[in-house]
Amino acid sequence: MQVHDIIERLRSNAEVFDALTRGVSEPQARWKPSPDEWSVLEVVNHLADEEVEDFRHRIDLTLHRPGEQWLPINPKAWAEDRQYNKRDLGESMECLLARRARSLRWLEGLDQPDWSLRYSHAPAGELRAGDVLTSWLAHDFLHVRQLNRLHRQYLAAELSDYSPDYAGPW
DSSP: OOOOHHHHHHHHHHHHHHHHHTTHHHHHHHSSSSSSSHHHHHHHHHHHHIIIIIIIIHHHHHHHHHHHOOOOOOOOHHHHHHHGSSSOOOHHHHHHHHHHHHHHHHHHOOOSTTTEEEEEEEETEEHHHHHHHHHHHHHHHHHHHHHHHHHHHHHHHHHTOOOOOOGGGO
């Protein structure tokens, strides 16, 4: 996979996130399978914040200011502290899509980046800029899976008199 392909997949995933949230009612947007799991709304706001506070920012630091320390992130605390589940889903999606568009323009505007540049202070150990870019796409896929799971769990909870098992094993 080339960097261009990753950028295009990040672009396509924005459309996937939009499609996975389109038509979601307010009750479903806020619904959680359990108190320690996230709702659709929390996933969307997490993605929006990660867009600027994690991946794009950390790639920028690795490529352009490698000696600068990464600021810590705490996505689990953000969901609560920033009250993700009290926000409006439409506005949250608009924010995510705008931030993703800005990230894509930024990525496309990089002038021959050296994706092998390393950052050595990450909690995960030494990471190359290309590792962070690849992880950004992998992170998208984790949350596409999570949103799909939330849809299925909500369906099963709301239509508990009926079984979705005929569809196949989850």
